[in-house]
Every structure is written in structure tokens, then in C-alpha cells.
Amino acid sequence: MSDRVLPIDRTPLIDLQGWCGHLTALGVVAVAILTLFFADVRSMVSIWWHASTFGHCLFIPLIIGWLVQQRLPGLRQMVPVAWAPGLFWLGAGAFAWLLGAAAGVAMVRHGALVVMLQGAVIALLGPAVARALLFPLFYAFFMVPFGDEIVPPLQLVTARLAMLLLDLSGVPAHMEGIFITTPTGYFEVAEACSGAKFLIAMTAYGVLVCNVCFKSWSRRILFMAGALSLSVLANGVRAFATILVAHLTTVDAAVGFDHVVYGWVFFAIIMVVVMAAAWPFFDRKPGDPWFDPRALQGDAPARMQPTGVMAGGALAMIVAAPLWLAATAAAADPLPPVLALPQVAGWSRTADAQTYPWKPRFDGADHLVAGRYRNAEGQVVDLSIATFDRQDEGRELVGFGQGAADPDSEWVWSSPARAPAGARGEQITAPGPVVRHVVSFYRVGDGALTGSRPTVKLDTMKARLLGQDQRAVAILISAEEAEGRPSDAAIAAFLTNLGDVQLLADRAVGSR
Known part of the structure; x- marks a missing residue:
């Protein structure tokens, strides 16, 4: 029986050095990002496919692939490295996704996915390779549907x-x-x-x-x-x-x-x-090189980071964002079981028909009520109130299609209109033409009334991130434009008699 001691093989089971190892780690992180945030990936692709405005986005991944292919000769002369500072960009993308998810802004979430993927490339392939791929990485932002x-x-x-x-x-x-x-x-x-x-x-x-x-x-x-x-x-x-x-x-x-x-x-x-x-x-010739591999490779860090550790850190960062949102999601505060329209001094409810049927759109609202009021001078206004116990994807206070002009109706936005401080004024038009002015007040939680949609998103983000009161309300006061009866005057008279709109908002969500 031999007493010879066999040497221990300390070669790692998976070699994460070289292009093969780095691309494997990058692939794992990229798949994790696309899987964890698949709902956002699906919604983004759905927009590409169904919205003609963003049909060109379908070609962007192919163009990025072509741009990378053009740079392959130079990339083969470079050595990828794991680079810890690249995690800062990935972390910025994860944080941006958290803010976008809390505020309910799809464009921010979609852009954050691109930033996370960019950060993974920078962290797992290194600054030199990232600089060589700078334009393809930047061009990925055009996959985000933006511009509405x-x-x-x-x-x-x-x-x-x-x-x-x-x-x-x-x-x-x-x-x-x-x-x-x-x-x-x-x-x-x-x-x-x-x-x-x-x-x-x-x-x-x-x-x-x-x-x-x-x-x-x-x-x-x-x-x-x-x-x-x-x-x-x-x-x-x-x-x-x-x-x-x-x-x-x-x-x-x-x-x-x-x-x-x-x-x-x-x-x-x-x-x-x-x-x-x-x-x-044109001042670039077809055969001109895209970059100088030797010059870029000189920027490589002297100390190489463990690729597996870097991939693990990237995975931890992308998981942290949805976990935080889940941990801070507070139970929704209850709304009153019934939402009633207010009594307004000098105005009485009327069943007079509208010249052209109109009602605002608030998909997913827990309560949506509307009524017409007339005063002794013959002025007529429509009051609508919508409330949410909390906002989620598809049931938001402000967003595409939500508000005064329902895109599935004949009413279309035509121009801004006069509005008091803290409100949004819009002119909408229906066939006829029938012109209507709408003044909208919004509020989230215990915040102030506002007519600013970005402010609504910021208030929503704050409430969701910190687990605060998420109840939201929209109050719309509207009047038709008629000969000798300007809509702005009718709305102003109604607001004067209505009194404190903030108090009406409090009562609508049950905070008073």
C-alpha cells in the first residue's frame, strides 16, 4: 500500500477569468435583472409593439447588437476585469427603479432597467471595455419609451x-x-x-x-x-x-x-x-477604427477584483430595491364606505342633460361620483370626485388616460385653461364643437392640494417609500362654454360658494 500523498487540486471549478468567465457572470446578472423585473420588461415591449409612436424601439436591440459586432475586432485585443466602482452605477439604477415604482412612473422604471444592465457591464467587464462600448451602452436608452x-x-x-x-x-x-x-x-x-x-x-x-x-x-x-x-x-x-x-x-x-x-x-x-x-x-470613413484598444486598456485598474464576488454584489443590489418597497408598503387606510357629493350654498343639484356627454376617467378608483349644479343666475357646473385608498399600477391618480379627457371618448385635450392657484386648468373639446373647461385639484395623503401632475407623483413616491398615508383624491369642477355664459365665470362662482376645497378633500377620503 503506497503512502504517497497526492497533491490537492486547488483549481476553481469555474474559471471566471478571461472573456468566457466575465461574460458568464454578466449573463447571470443580466438574466437575474430581466427575470426579477420581468413585469417592467413585458410592459416596455408591449408599448413597442402596440404604440406606433414607439415602434422604432423594436429595432434598437438589433442596432445595439450591430454596434457591438462592429467593435469586436478591438474588443478581442482587450482584457476584461471586474471593477467595483461599476456597482455604483448599477446601484443608481436599482435606486431609480425603487423611486419609479414608488411614484408609479413607468418611464423611470424602464430607464432604471437600462441603467442596471449598463452597471452590470461596467462592473463585470471593467472601465476599459465600458469605454469601448460607450456608445452602444448609451444608445440602449432609446429602448425606453419616452416623449409622450x-x-x-x-x-x-x-x-x-x-x-x-x-x-x-x-x-x-x-x-x-x-x-x-x-x-x-x-x-x-x-x-x-x-x-x-x-x-x-x-x-x-x-x-x-x-x-x-x-x-x-x-x-x-x-x-x-x-x-x-x-x-x-x-x-x-x-x-x-x-x-x-x-x-x-x-x-x-x-x-x-x-x-x-x-x-x-x-x-x-x-x-x-x-x-x-x-x-x-460626413467625416468618418467606413474603415476608421471605433477606438484604440491599447489606449483604453491602459485605464484598466492595477488590482483585479474577484469576478464572482462582484457578481454577488450586483445580485444583492438588484434584489434590495423590490424588497425595500415590499417592506415599507403599509396597509391602506380605509376610505369612507360611501362618497357623497356636497351641498353647496346657492347651488342646487340638477338633472339637466349635458350638451355632449362627459365624465372624467379614473381607472381603478375606489369611489367615483359626479353631479350637476345650477345657481339662480343659470350657471351650470359639473363636480366629480374620485378617491383611492392606495395607488398601484393601472389605478393611479394621474397617468395616461386618467383625468378630464378620456382617450376612449370623443373628448380631446385642446389647450391649457385658466385655473386658481393649486389647480390644473384644461380646455377639452367634443364634436359640435362643444368646448368645456375643467379645473382639477389633486391630493395624496396629508399633502397640500395641487394641480401639478409631477407633484402628485412625488407625493405618491414619498408616501409609498416611507409607508405613509396613501389615500388619494381628485376633485374636478367643469363647465361648458356657451354664448353669454363663459365657463370660467361659472367655475369661479362655484368655487367661491363651495368654500375650502381642502376640507372637501379631507371629507372625501375620511381624514376628517
Whole structure:
């Protein structure tokens, strides 16, 4: 029997050094992120697929893959390292997701997913590789559906451009908000006609062109300014041309013209014009290297961090965010079992029919009541109150489709309107046209009344993060615009007699 002692093999079962090991660790962390936050991944992809404004986002992952493939020759000459400071960026993404989830802001949650994935790349591949992949990592932000906020301003800009061109062409027209009236008909610059989807897509396309075709920052800035300005101007021309065709022929012919130009020709023409104008000024040659591997590799940290430890730290950070939100979620404070409309001095309830049926939309509200009031002067207002014991995804005080203008109805937002301090004023319009002004007050928890949607989101975030009172209320006071009976005057008279709106909000949620 041999007494020879065999040496112990201390080779790790899994070698996490080199590209294979680092990419394996990165893959594990990336899969964990996509799995843990799968609900947000699914909602983001659903927006890409169903919302035409963000259809271009479907191509962004493919473009990122192409951008990385273009950089592979240089990347093969580099050595990946685990880098602890990269966890700060990943942690920032996890914290941003926590804030977005608490406030109920999908765009922040979607952006946070991108930041977490970027942080994983930086932490597990190192600063040199991250710098080599700087543009593909940045370009990933275009996967986030953003830009809905620019739709109302773009509607107004498009309407004003169309009006300017109509005046220059001698077509008699009148504009009110986003509605233009001519002898031929009544035209709405709807959300789909605002040009937002083309401006957003042009931004993504323009940034890609700036990286692929230009080296000079001054040329990049000029190219982006020209491309975006041309997109806005061309959309105004398209709206003007549609109205002009209707004026010269028929509305049906104009609708057909608009569908063809807007759906198939418009963006292609703008892209061709932009590229043709910029072509002589391209200063990046097809064979130019994207980066210098030797120069970047010199930035590698002298001390290498254990890759497995770094991956474990990344996993701990991404798990911490949803755990915190679950731990601080307080039980909802109860609402009154019944929400009743108030008695208002000088006003009585009336069953008079509205000129065009209207009611606000608050999906998921625990209570939603509405009633009409008339005073001795014949002024008529509508009062609506919605309450939530707490807000969650799909049942929020403010958000897409929530509030005065239900996107599934014939009422559309047309312009801002007068409102008292601490309230939001909107003008909405229905076929007829029927014009209505709406003043909205919001409150979350024990906060102050506000008309600011961002403030509502901030108050919601604070309540959810700290486990505070999450009860929320919306109070909408509205009146139709009529000849000799301005809606603003009726709303002001009703608010004077109603008294303290804060007290009404307290009673609606049962805090008094």
C-alpha cells in the first residue's frame, strides 16, 4: 500500500477569468435583472409593439447588437476585469427603479432597467471595455419609451405652423387651441398628427448617424439641430397640405391624402432629405477604427477584483430595491364606505342633460361620483370626485388616460385653461364643437392640494417609500362654454360658494 500523498487540486471549478468567465457572470446578472423585473420588461415591449409612436424601439436591440459586432475586432485585443466602482452605477439604477415604482412612473422604471444592465457591464467587464462600448451602452436608452410629454406642445406648434401657412396661402381659417376651422370643415391636430412619433424616431436615428458618420462634435450638433427642426417644420407643412387639399377638393380626399403621406411617405422623405443634405459633410470613413484598444486598456485598474464576488454584489443590489418597497408598503387606510357629493350654498343639484356627454376617467378608483349644479343666475357646473385608498399600477391618480379627457371618448385635450392657484386648468373639446373647461385639484395623503401632475407623483413616491398615508383624491369642477355664459365665470362662482376645497378633500377620503 503506497503512502504517497497526492497533491490537492486547488483549481476553481469555474474559471471566471478571461472573456468566457466575465461574460458568464454578466449573463447571470443580466438574466437575474430581466427575470426579477420581468413585469417592467413585458410592459416596455408591449408599448413597442402596440404604440406606433414607439415602434422604432423594436429595432434598437438589433442596432445595439450591430454596434457591438462592429467593435469586436478591438474588443478581442482587450482584457476584461471586474471593477467595483461599476456597482455604483448599477446601484443608481436599482435606486431609480425603487423611486419609479414608488411614484408609479413607468418611464423611470424602464430607464432604471437600462441603467442596471449598463452597471452590470461596467462592473463585470471593467472601465476599459465600458469605454469601448460607450456608445452602444448609451444608445440602449432609446429602448425606453419616452416623449409622450411633448405631444401637447407639438400639437400646438403644428397647429400654429399650419395656421401661418394657411394665412400666407389666403385660406380663411380660425384656430382655437388645436382646432382649425375653415369654410370646408373643422380640423383637429390630434395626438397622432402632432409629429411626436417622427420627432422621437428622428432623434434615435439622428444620434445613430452622428456616431456612425461623424467625428466632429460641431458637425454632430448641427446635424441633430437640422434634422429635428426639419421634422417639426415638415409636420406643420403636412398638416397645412391636408387642410389645403380639403379646401380645394373635399374632406374625404384630404383624409386619404393625409393617410398616404403620413403613413408611408412622410418620414421616408424627411430621412432622404436629411441624409442627402448631410452626406457631403460626413467625416468618418467606413474603415476608421471605433477606438484604440491599447489606449483604453491602459485605464484598466492595477488590482483585479474577484469576478464572482462582484457578481454577488450586483445580485444583492438588484434584489434590495423590490424588497425595500415590499417592506415599507403599509396597509391602506380605509376610505369612507360611501362618497357623497356636497351641498353647496346657492347651488342646487340638477338633472339637466349635458350638451355632449362627459365624465372624467379614473381607472381603478375606489369611489367615483359626479353631479350637476345650477345657481339662480343659470350657471351650470359639473363636480366629480374620485378617491383611492392606495395607488398601484393601472389605478393611479394621474397617468395616461386618467383625468378630464378620456382617450376612449370623443373628448380631446385642446389647450391649457385658466385655473386658481393649486389647480390644473384644461380646455377639452367634443364634436359640435362643444368646448368645456375643467379645473382639477389633486391630493395624496396629508399633502397640500395641487394641480401639478409631477407633484402628485412625488407625493405618491414619498408616501409609498416611507409607508405613509396613501389615500388619494381628485376633485374636478367643469363647465361648458356657451354664448353669454363663459365657463370660467361659472367655475369661479362655484368655487367661491363651495368654500375650502381642502376640507372637501379631507371629507372625501375620511381624514376628517
